Amino acid sequence: MVAIQVEYFAVLREHVGHAREHLTTTATTVGQLYAELDQRYAFPEVGRVKVAVNDEFRDWTSPLQDGDFVVFIPPVAGG
């Protein structure tokens, strides 16, 4: 089990209903964490989602470690 923090933005924040949460999980990769949270929240279909850990983009197979800060990044639309 690892204790982590997740922050949600934009369409995911509105869907989940809060911006941040602390949680403990048995997930060992960020992809597994996304699947676990998708089970809980039934994330909306938004297209290709990316992930960041500790403020850097990461692959979905990246390992989760105690204290990690995870952000799921729905399709961006700056400009």
Add this chain to the structure above:
Amino acid sequence: MSHFGFSREPLAPERYRALVADPVAGGYASFEGWVRNHNEGRGVVRLEYEGYEALGIKEGNRVVVEALARFPLARAHCVHRLGVLDIGDLAVWVGVTAAHRDAAFAACRYIIDEVKSRVPIWKKEHYAEGDSGWINCEVQPADAPAGSVPP
């Protein structure tokens, strides 16, 4: 100093212009993205921009540093607005200086294109009919290509 920033206050191009002033520069090119009153056939009354600022500043800075490496530039900078914006407001500013204009135009285009596709910023449009939507995030299930979602 980062070459990319966010602002919750209205953007003031004349102030940012000074950030790219340089004695070797013979040309200055800028791009301003403005909030328009329509998108895909719908009337738009205002926008909201939300940013993941810690990563956005890093990725935005990487984009500008790439431009500085790819093109013979003097200086380059980009600032993106966050918060609620009205029609006509300035949403993003890019400024580039170079000895010659070709590099300035090309780098300005490079920066805005890459910022739009890579920096974690989200745009919510509020429509004349009263509803709203997050741009690029409204996908019909049939539109989602296979494998487009995480494992």
